[in-house]
Amino acid sequence: CRISRPATDEMDRVFTVAPAAKINLHLEIFGRRPDGWHELRTVYQSIDLRDHLTVEPTRDDELSLVVAPAGAVTDGEDNLVLRAARLVRRRTGCERGARFVLRKRIPVEAGLGGGSADAAAAIVLLRRLWGCDLDAKRMDGLARELGSDVPFFLHGGLALGSGRGDELSELPDPEAFWVVVAVPEVRVPTSEVFARLRPRLTSHRHGGTLDPLAAGLRGRFDWREMTNELEGVVLEGWPEVGGCLRMLRSQDPVHTSMSGSGGACFSVFRDEAAARRASCGLPENWFVHVGTTVPRSSARLEVEALCDGGGR
Numbered sequence: 001c002r003i004s005r006p007a008t009d010e011m012d013r014v015f016t017v018a019p020a021a022k023i024n025l026h027l028e029i030f031g032r033r034p035d036g037w038h039e040l041r042t043v044y045q046s047i048d049l050r051d052h053l054t055v056e057p058t059r060d061d062e063l064s065l066v067v068a069p070a071g072a073v074t075d076g077e078d079n080l081v082l083r084a085a086r087l088v089r090r091r092t093g094c095e096r097g098a099r100f101v102l103r104k105r106i107p108v109e110a111g112l113g114g115g116s117a118d119a120a121a122a123i124v125l126l127r128r129l130w131g132c133d134l135d136a137k138r139m140d141g142l143a144r145e146l147g148s149d150v151p152f153f154l155h156g157g158l159a160l161g162s163g164r165g166d167e168l169s170e171l172p173d174p175e176a177f178w179v180v181v182a183v184p185e186v187r188v189p190t191s192e193v194f195a196r197l198r199p200r201l202t203s204h205r206h207g208g209t210l211d212p213l214a215a216g217l218r219g220r221f222d223w224r225e226m227t228n229e230l231e232g233v234v235l236e237g238w239p240e241v242g243g244c245l246r247m248l249r250s251q252d253p254v255h256t257s258m259s260g261s262g263g264a265c266f267s268v269f270r271d272e273a274a275a276r277r278a279s280c281g282l283p284e285n286w287f288v289h290v291g292t293t294v295p296r297s298s299a300r301l302e303v304e305a306l307c308d309g310g311g312r
Helices: 078-092 112-131 136-146 191-204 212-216 231-237 239-249 273-281
Strands: 014-017 020-032 038-050 052-057 061-069 100-101 156-161 165-169 179-182 255-258 267-271 289-292 304-306
Touching: 014 112, 014 255, 020 112, 038 052, 038 289, 052 112, 061 078, 078 112, 078 136, 100 112, 100 165, 112 136, 179 239, 179 273, 191 231, 212 267, 231 239, 231 255, 239 267, 267 273, 273 289
Parallel strands: 061 100
Antiparallel strands: 014 052, 014 304, 020 038, 038 156, 052 100, 156 165, 179 267, 179 289, 255 267
16 A cells, blocks of 8 residues: 655644444344354444544554543553554554544444444544555455444445445435434443344344335335344343333334444434433433434544644
């Protein structure tokens, strides 16, 4: 990969991007693939809940990460931001350093894709900071190496995911709708959910609803077709999630579901007033976000250049 040296005045610049969380409007699991991953079909939708990731150059080759608030997520070597940075260096031959600051708002281990969103943001930021010659295809390839849903966050909006979830078909943005996202005080590790799911897949049907679902999403949503096949497994192991779903469903939403592998749950409402009324009755110790879906143009990872040292 060719490396073009940034202009001198950019060597001291600070760059930032605000990756948006996602919800899974639909999720089907079809079985284990030869590569050990699960075959799935999902519908991703970006929402207006965002982390903020900032990067600045260093005078050496060190890669570092500061997380705010402290302890919200690990700042160690296994953080996806640093894993993304090391991967970009390996694939491009760049030997520069970078200092990241991650302002965390997307809950961890909740099925909202926060870590994957941050990884995608790191790729985009380093492309700008280091002047890497990374086209869209190569960036997608790096994202796939980091995780199944990382490629989605390079695109955003509404999309169908197949394979591991990394084979994307972009869909036209629907009219924005209001959502209430609620996360009870529980963390649901994705790996443990799929480990519990394994015996259930032996009798699972072959095939799926991808084509009719895609056709429907190009017109109007038929919420009756939307489901999350991981819900049953999660509710058995983490009953708090079941309680969250029951509370949301009691508020007369258009639709309620769990996102990804949990434990975030969300409800769709017809307008802002209904969404805010529904959020008022939720426990104060839960994470609750009232907001909207966002189109691809708003979810795209746009890098902003701050004034010299402005983000430090």
